[in-house]
Amino acid sequence: MLTRQVGVAATCLGLIARAGEGGLQIPQIAERTGISKPTLAKVIYALARKKLVKTRRGVGGGVELARPASSITMYDLCVLLDDPVVECRCMFGFGHCAADGACPPGCPCMAMHHKQIEFLKGTTMADVSSLMLSHLCHDGKTKAITPKGRSARARRAKK
Secondary structure (H helix, E strand, O other), X not given: OOOHHHHHHHHHHHHHHHHOOOOEOHHHHHHHHOOOHHHHHHHHHXXXXXXXXXXXXXXXXXXXXOOOHHHOEHHHHHHHOOOHHHOOEOXXXXXXXXXXXXXXXXXXXXXHHHHXXXXXXXXXXXXXXXXXXXXXXXXXXXXXXXXXXXXHHHHHHHO
């Protein structure tokens, strides 16, 4: 199981990727996910330090991806955010399977760990972004994700 920090990071990156150029503001992400603003700020700060997102303060500011969503994997997030899932621990409590060879012969831990790592390496933020669409429903309708804090209707009305 992934840590909450990795889950929040993946959710944020998926939404930001879905928003496209211009990104989103933390209050927008909080509204769409139900994740608290302080938690989001902490995770986004960590992602910015690791150069996965770019942040801008002030009017028109927000958070956007620093590189394409298709080039950021779940494995990258796990490594950058120190998720213990990247370490192979024996499910029988014998220690780290890969490091000390403590697992008994025939133990399935290494094979299961390799499958899990393969899945994480094969799942990109573009994939997560596609999944986000089905979870962003409000009253049976998909909530639009728009950059810069205004709905598309509000931007059109202002012109």
